[in-house]
Amino acid sequence: MNASMTTAVLISTIVVLILHAKIARCCGGYELEIDYIRNCDSDNIVELSEKFNVVLKPNCQVYINGCITAHANITSATVEFTVQKDLIKLSGKKDGCKQLDDAKSSSDIQMGLEILGLPKSCPINKGTVCFGNKPINVSKYKLRMNVLAGHLKGKSVTTTNAGKTCMEFSAKLVNVLMKAIGRGVIG
Numbered sequence: 001m002n003a004s005m006t007t008a009v010l011i012s013t014i015v016v017l018i019l020h021a022k023i024a025r026c027c028g029g030y031e032l033e034i035d036y037i038r039n040c041d042s043d044n045i046v047e048l049s050e051k052f053n054v055v056l057k058p059n060c061q062v063y064i065n066g067c068i069t070a071h072a073n074i075t076s077a078t079v080e081f082t083v084q085k086d087l088i089k090l091s092g093k094k095d096g097c098k099q100l101d102d103a104k105s106s107s108d109i110q111m112g113l114e115i116l117g118l119p120k121s122c123p124i125n126k127g128t129v130c131f132g133n134k135p136i137n138v139s140k141y142k143l144r145m146n147v148l149a150g151h152l153k154g155k156s157v158t159t160t161n162a163g164k165t166c167m168e169f170s171a172k173l174v175n176v177l178m179k180a181i182g183r184g185v186i187g
């Protein structure tokens, strides 16, 4: 698990989703197969819409389909997470609001948040943010895809001032060429 992956999972769940979007498919010959990105608690204070998904277009542009609803104003958030890449497991606990603040120093995350129209710090106001046709350009990550290739799985439980939120995802980042060879489809 490299540093950028580690950093990725530490940040609040919203940012986590953006970062997972960054490892989405295409680019250096990699393809992302999303099994699911979903709520794991029906009482989520911050909720993902149904069929929340991340798609990567051949030009290395990532599109997020779905909405995130905050059912209350969020002023504090502690994120407990577990992330697994194949057999490697990592877990921890982070201040979600502080992570959003730290994200300000990262121009990539900053840019992602801006593009998506998401708040860049706490408080996060009550309301719904939908991801429309605003692509995130991930071209610059294509050479790092190999580090992340494999089966990625994660879960986060965020405790906010207003309640809890649980989100989880499962995805596979696969090398398209290897996949083709594996199936005996050469050329």
Ligand SMILES: *[C@@H]1O[C@H](CO)[C@@H](O)[C@H](O)[C@H]1NC(C)=O
Residues within 6 Å of the ligand: 072, 073, 125, 126
């Ligand atoms: C949430 O915050 C906004 C902006 O600060 C404020 O106008 C609104 O009244 C707050 N809503 C609740 C339910 O506290």
Ligand SMILES: *[C@@H]1O[C@H](CO)[C@@H](O)[C@H](O)[C@H]1NC(C)=O
Residues within 6 Å of the ligand: 059, 061, 137, 138, 139, 140
């Ligand atoms: C994406 O960014 C790369 C540089 O990182 C640039 O070369 C490319 O043209 C951009 N693609 C689009 C569709 O804007």
